[in-house]
Amino acid sequence: MPLQLFLPGFPEGSVKIGATLSILKKDGRVNYFTGSDNYFSHIEGDVQSHRFILATLMENGYVRPRDLENAPLCIPHRTLMNWTAQLREKGSDSFFRSTPHPGARVITPGKAVECAGLLTVGKSIADVAEHLCINISTLRKAIKRGAIPTIPEAPGKNIEGGTTKSDRSRQDA
Numbered sequence: 001m002p003l004q005l006f007l008p009g010f011p012e013g014s015v016k017i018g019a020t021l022s023i024l025k026k027d028g029r030v031n032y033f034t035g036s037d038n039y040f041s042h043i044e045g046d047v048q049s050h051r052f053i054l055a056t057l058m059e060n061g062y063v064r065p066r067d068l069e070n071a072p073l074c075i076p077h078r079t080l081m082n083w084t085a086q087l088r089e090k091g092s093d094s095f096f097r098s099t100p101h102p103g104a105r106v107i108t109p110g111k112a113v114e115c116a117g118l119l120t121v122g123k124s125i126a127d128v129a130e131h132l133c134i135n136i137s138t139l140r141k142a143i144k145r146g147a148i149p150t151i152p153e154a155p156g157k158n159i160e161g162g163t164t165k166s167d168r169s170r171q172d173a
Contacts, residue, residue: 017067017073018063052096054080107147114132
């Protein structure tokens with residue numbers, strides 16, 4: 001059975017991608033045309049529909065991955081192959097499923113306060129992590145992102161009532 005050719009007309013204002021696909025963004029909607037026929041439409045900014053339709057268009061032979069890799073879309077080849085594999089293996093609804101929620105956080109608000117208390121009395125990060133059965137890298141990342149509250153120290157004095165590190169270094173010297 002011969003392949004039916006499309007009429008060459010593309011809607012005005014659309015961006016031609018490949019031999020048969022054009023994309024038109026207008027009035028907050030994105031329309032995908034194969035030839036002059038409206039193939040699919042979704043709200044602008046709907047990432048899941050965008051991925052689904054591009055995977056479907058590739059799978060049905062309307063567009064080649066190399067056409068989508070070039071301007072104006074510039075989507076990496078591996079990403080396109082992942083989308084088509086997802087469509088084949090998991091089906092079309094896999095693009096619209098909600099992502100699973102991450103597991104329970106290791107640094108709970110209670111542990112964060114406990115970590116802050118131990119750190120302010122002079123315990124090292126490694127000691128605090130070992131004491132609370134937390135991975136050291138987890139504790140460091142929590143400190144870096146600001147999840148561990150800090151208690152401001154009095155200027156010139158540390159929590160134990162000693163002097164600053166600079167003062168102690170001068171005394172040692």
